[in-house]
Amino acid sequence: MIELQLLLGGLQNGALYALTAAGFALIFGATKVFHVAHGATFTLAGYVFIGAWNAGWHPALGVLAAMAAAVAFGIAMERLVYRPIGRHEGGFFTVFVAAFGVSIVVQNVIAMIAGRGFANVDSPLATATEVMPDLFLAPVFWISIVAAVAMFLALTIFLSRHPAGVALRALAQNADLLRAYGLSSGKLSVLAFALGSVLAAPAAILTAMTSGINEAIGNHVMLISMAATIVGGVGSLRGAALAGLLLGVAESVVLVFLDTQWAEGASFMVLFAFILFRPSGMFGAAVAR
Amino acid sequence: MIAYLSNIATLAAIFGLLAATLNFMVGQAGIFSVAHAVFMGLGAYSGAQVALLLVPDPFLACLAAAVVAGGLSLCLALPALRVRGEYFVAASLGLQMMAVTLFTEAKGLTGGMGGLVGIPQPRIFGVVVPVLPLALVALVVFLLLMAAMQRGSFGRTLGAIRDAESAAEALGKNVAVAKALAVAFSAAGAGVAGALxxxxxxxxNVESFTLEQSVLIMAMLIVGGTGTLLGPILGAVLLLSLPAALSFITFIPPTDIGSVQQIIYGGAMALLMIFRPAGLLGDQKRGRSEA
Incomplete structure (x- = not known):
């Protein structure tokens, strides 16, 4: 039964990874920016929710505040960091270092304000009940799955039906042609960052409810998002989400054989295997080296 | 005071060597690794084990460190041959995280979290020597080697691969071997620094070889300027003197000094990339197109 328990726990984590990774993949696909500070978005959203909770706000208000913080941070990164670098044609390493620098700043500012170590909210939603013999599930499990599926569906519908969504996909394919049709790639980049960042907020809130978050969790989230985007195949949201789910399950199921400290290692073995044997990922077109 | 200054100078030489060898990988070969602390760690553990189990001979320790780090650099060279750019950064990040887990768990070799204690002082022919001159010699030797390679055919091959991999391959350069050698050389240098x-x-212990350390080394390189010979050394000196400088500012509560330091590193990295992407000593025109 422990296997089933771990599998379901992995699904819950994986659903949240899938959301975060889809956000990262959306940003990377549309704007070609490797948004390393996506982990910082996650941390920020989680701590805003915890702050709102501790201040006695209504949870719905806390969720809104967390989402607003995530969107604001994403847009600020685009306007203040990525765009100035893009203007002088900085390469990807310039972008990477700048975003990493910002992540370090966010991590330490949060540590100074909220203190180091794990913080979480005590919600009745996170109390597990025995649903089957030896199988414990909390309402958070269902909320995570439903939230992930709902947000992913909404995103898919937006990208395929709404004019701005179609324009975003066009931006991903050919930015020059998009500009030739008179659309603003700058405005669409802001939209991509806003959408991608908002996807990290529910994942951060649900993680804060279950296992808790600390100021350094952004690193882990960033690595998982990156790994999922690459494993899923760059440019494929579906791939990134599926890979996020897969990594969550892998991290959890590996505990059947190994101790917890190897959980993160499992993700990277998957990433390494893909990089060595199938760098284009599960759904990606073959990429040039 | 003398002891304090010599401690800073030794660390500056060691980190200068780390930043300079990372620079060789990043600036010369265009392999953007964020796993440099892994090879520093491999070198440190092998050097420490040589000193603990065999003889505290610094040359032997450095040799062992260079061999182990250079040999295991294949873990980094393999993904570098398959993918470039963002993909490789992700792979090296993964390697860094894996290595920290391995360092923590392989208690027999590394002592785990407790680390290796009581490493004897280095002795040459039975005479105790401080690490400072050794570190300076290592730094100068590696800088000379790198300067020679930069001018020689190997350095030019690497530069060609960095700027246009397909073109270099078309001209008959063996890209795989050149990349693997560059990574091995750089890792060996990091290993020597680790042993020292x-x-x-x-x-x-494993605390010294985490992602934070890799990022610190990268920050030294970035602040100083990639692709320059002396930039990384300047960056190392600047970033190492930062904690000392901060301790003179009295209004920061001591518990927050670590955070303030990190915020300054991070902020400096981001601002430099936005306003001066080639670093303090870098050629600004060149940095615009390729850094």
């Missing part, structure tokens, strides 16, 4: 680090502190 272990001998200097006479104690190592």
């Amino acid at each position: 680090f272990a001998l200097h502190l006479s104690f190592v």
Whole structure:
């Protein structure tokens, strides 16, 4: 039964990874920016929710505040960091270092304000009940799955039906042609960052409810998002989400054989295997080296 | 005061060596690794084990460190041959995280979290020597080697691969071998630095080889300027003197000094990339197109 328990726990984590990774993949696909500070978005959203909770706000208000913080941070990164670098044609390493620098700043500012170590909210939603013999599930499990599926569906519908969504996909394919049709790639980049960042907020809130978050969790989230985007195949949201789910399950199921400290290692073995044997990922077109 | 200054100078030489060898990988070969602390760690553990189990001969320790780090650099060279750019950064990040887990768990070799303690002071022919001159010699040797390679055919091959991999391959350059050699050389240098680090502190544990350390080394390189010979050294000196400078500012509560330091590193990295992407000593025109 422990296997089933771990599998379901992995699904819950994986659903949240899938959301975060889809956000990262959306940003990377549309704007070609490797948004390393996506982990910082996650941390920020989680701590805003915890702050709102501790201040006695209504949870719905806390969720809104967390989402607003995530969107604001994403847009600020685009306007203040990525765009100035893009203007002088900085390469990807310039972008990477700048975003990493910002992540370090966010991590330490949060540590100074909220203190180091794990913080979480005590919600009745996170109390597990025995649903089957030896199988414990909390309402958070269902909320995570439903939230992930709902947000992913909404995103898919937006990208395929709404004019701005179609324009975003066009931006991903050919930015020059998009500009030739008179659309603003700058405005669409802001939209991509806003959408991608908002996807990290529910994942951060649900993680804060279950296992808790600390100021350094952004690193882990960033690595998982990156790994999922690459494993899923760059440019494929579906791939990134599926890979996020897969990594969550892998991290959890590996505990059947190994101790917890190897959980993160499992993700990277998957990433390494893909990089060595199938760098284009599960759904990606073959990429040039 | 003398002891304090010589400690800073030794660390500056060691980190200068780390930043300079990372620079060789990043600036010369265009392999953007964020796993440099892994090879520093491999070198530190092998150097420490040589000193603990065999003889505290610094040359032997450095040799062992270079061989182990250079040999295991294949873990980094393999993904570097398959993918470039963002993909490789992600792979090296993964390697860094894996290595920290391995360092923590392989208690027999590394002492785990407790680390290796009581590493004897280095002795040459039975005479105890401080690490400072050794570190300076290592730094100068590696800088000379790199300067020679930069001018020679190997350096030019690497530069060609960095700027246009397909073109270099078309001209008959063996890209795979050149990349693997560059990574091995750089990792060996990091290993030597790690061994000297272990001998200097006479104690190592996994805390010194985490992602934060890799980022610190990268920050030194970035602040100084990639692709320059002396930039990384300047960056190392600047970033190492930062904690000392901060301790003079009295209004920061001591518990927050670590955070303030990190915020300054991070902020400096981001601002430099936005306003001066080639670093303090870098050629600004060149940095615009390729850094």
